[in-house]
Amino acid sequence: MTVALVWAEARDGVIGEGGGIPWHLPEDLAHFRELTGGSTVVMGRKTWDSLPERFRPLPGRRNVVVTRQDGWSAEGAETARSLEQALRAGSLSNSGDDSPDDTGEPTVWVIGGGEIYRQAMEFADRLEITEVDVEAAGDTRAPDAGAGWTREVTPAEGWLESRTGIRYRFVSSTRAGATGEPDQS
Ligand code: NAP
Ligand code: VY7
Secondary structure (H helix, E strand, O other), X not given: OEEEEEEEEOOXXXXXXXXXXXXXXXXXXXXXXXXXXXXXXEEEHHHHHHOOHHHOOOOOOEEEEEOOOOOOOOOOEEEEOOHXXXXXXXXXXXXXXXXXXXXXXXEEEEOOOHHHHXXXXXXXXXEEEEEEOOOOOOOEEOOOOOOOOXXXXXXXXXXXXXXXXXXXXXXXXXXXXXXXXXXXX
């Protein structure tokens, strides 16, 4: 199983403000939907709450919500009591409708928010980050990726421009052996 983290961040690492995302970038939502479609998505309870109601559960994906609350439940969501349990649920998912990645393994997508990304980083093999060229005030920040990542930026130079006028680009990173396999190099 590949553990992938996906987020969009503003210039200063801001990913959230007041329970939402402080910009509107439809091209990023399409990118997010494209990446995660058909797979298991794991999110913190606050990120679940932040999704517009008509996108809850995220359609075409297995939705796993991590919470410490005993009685919490929501239609269309499976709950997990810890991140490890959520990732385990992802790896055990009937991989029939999980999209295999380049390695032929199913990918579990960790889709936020800040608290969950910080805990998930040690398990991550892959990061899909949308850099959004805006200055945004925020209360939630992207995690530190740490060392050992190979980055690929699209476009290699410059930026894409949204129909909203916002500039953005995609940064894909991978590393070997996040879950303890030996590095090939
Ligand atoms: P979060 O990570 O979404 O959720 C935190 C909650 O998850 C905790 O309150 C707890 O739920 C549960 N949790 C965390 N660790 C746990 C563990 N080890 N075991 C069990 N439950 C655990 O919250 P956040 O950091 O505040 O992030 C939300 C913000 O991020 C929002 O503003 C959202 O819009 C933004 N966001 C941005 C992006 C992006 O790409 N820009 C993506 C996703 C989210 P309980 O309180 O229920 O126990
Ligand atoms: C934000 C939405 C916000 C407002 C309206 C619709 C990256 C994102 C996340 C998480 C964006 C959001 C939506 C419409 C499409 C829906 C999802 C909800 C779908 C992330 N790069 N961007 N995120 N959405 N983890 N990483 O929650 O979403 O996918 O079907």
